[in-house]
Amino acid sequence: MKFLATLALSLSLAAADKLPLNLSLPTDNTAIFDGKPEDFYMWVPRTFEGVTSRPWTAGQYGFVRTLRKTKDDGIVATQFHEGLDIKPVKRDSSNAALDEVRTIANGIVVHTSPNRGASNYGIYVVMEHDFGYGKIYSLYAHLAKITVEKGQSLASGDALGIMGYTGRGLNRERSHLHLEVNLMASDHYDDYIAAVGSVNTHGNYNGRNLIGIDASSLFLSHKANPAISIPTFLASASPYFKVAVPRKADLSLCQRYPWLKKGDHDAPSPSWEIAFTGSGIPLSIIPSHRDVKQPLVTYVRSTRSSHGYYTQKRLTGTGRNATLTNSGRNFIGLLTDKFKK
Ligand SMILES: [Zn+2]
Structure with a gap:
């Protein structure tokens, strides 16, 4: 059955x-x-x-x-x-x-x-x-x-x-x-x-x-x-940045949009890595071996001026260095259900 x-x-x-x-x-x-x-x-x-x-x-x-x-x-x-x-x-x-x-x-x-x-x-x-x-x-x-x-x-x-x-x-x-x-x-x-x-x-x-x-x-x-x-x-969209988040439960985002899932989601891993366009469209969610305690930027497209200009101020930094701003952390929290209920 x-x-x-x-x-x-x-x-x-x-x-x-x-x-x-x-x-x-x-x-x-x-x-x-x-x-x-x-x-x-x-x-x-x-x-x-x-x-x-x-x-x-x-x-x-x-x-x-x-x-x-x-x-x-x-x-x-x-x-x-x-x-x-x-x-x-x-x-x-x-x-x-x-x-x-x-x-x-x-x-x-x-x-x-x-x-x-x-x-x-x-x-x-x-x-x-x-x-x-x-x-x-x-x-x-x-x-x-x-x-x-x-x-x-x-x-x-x-x-x-x-x-x-x-x-x-x-x-x-x-x-x-x-x-x-x-x-x-x-x-x-x-x-x-x-x-x-x-x-x-x-x-x-x-x-x-x-x-x-x-x-x-x-x-x-x-x-x-x-x-x-x-x-x-x-x-066909290419990522501007990627963020690893601790894997505590399945993401409701994956249930809503199963096509975001890439890689083997059934195999255990300590984190998820989510790829985004600069404006924040999620493009993929991949199991990652990176052990993170909180959301961490793991990739950013290199630019010469501030990443804030290209990411709706969700990232700050330049070149290959980027960190999440408060608004960036809130955005990741919203997408990954990490807020108090
Ligand atoms: Zn308008």
Whole structure:
């Protein structure tokens, strides 16, 4: 019976593994596919060294904001933008955006935040997608209005709201959709928030508990290869740093995203080594023979200026030397369930 159950499980996983992303763009703006990124991304006001500008490049995903002149690495954008800021294509006579916002894939509405003051995201919606390899979460922020309810099932392309400019630091002119495609850091974020003495009204769907992947590259990769999966997509990312953590129990992160497991997880080892991109996307979890008492940076990509610029300040140091900052330790704690419950 056990064999049959295992067989059934692996067969269902194998079948589920093949669920296509079936992605669709979240608004009528398709300029990303037409080679016109300047028409796709909303510009961001910038003043740098006395010069003001409106770069559309700062609406992209990645380290695109808050320029800093460094001695060794030239001008570095040190602030990470976890989503895509998509420009409206329809406005009314008062310049308000009219674009319908739609789910990018089949899924369930798991969070609606209709109170514009409850988050920097303003009015926002989170969708949960199950393609068969752990839940993926898309997030739609700065909406004017939500037109769905929590628990509702939507098919890719179904409407969920109207574009707006709710949230911090926006005005009508800069109305846009902030879209994220995320992994979930912890499935008990409220316990973490209680442990760090903060407040959270969004449960697990707080933006700080969601780890954004590169949604624009995902759309382009999916267009080129509709069969692509998220694990395959992430397999091309290279690590910026690795951290070894004491192995006390199985990580819930491994249960959530089994494709992160590399090496023999059944063989005993004193620690896990987790590889991350600079922005903190986990790429792999490997059993390690290193005996560590607390999280330790075991690898970092060599850069000439501070690792803080390239890691959302989770690391400090330069060259091959890096240590976790307080925020880095908290982040590792969140991902590895090392906080009081
Ligand atoms: Zn944004």
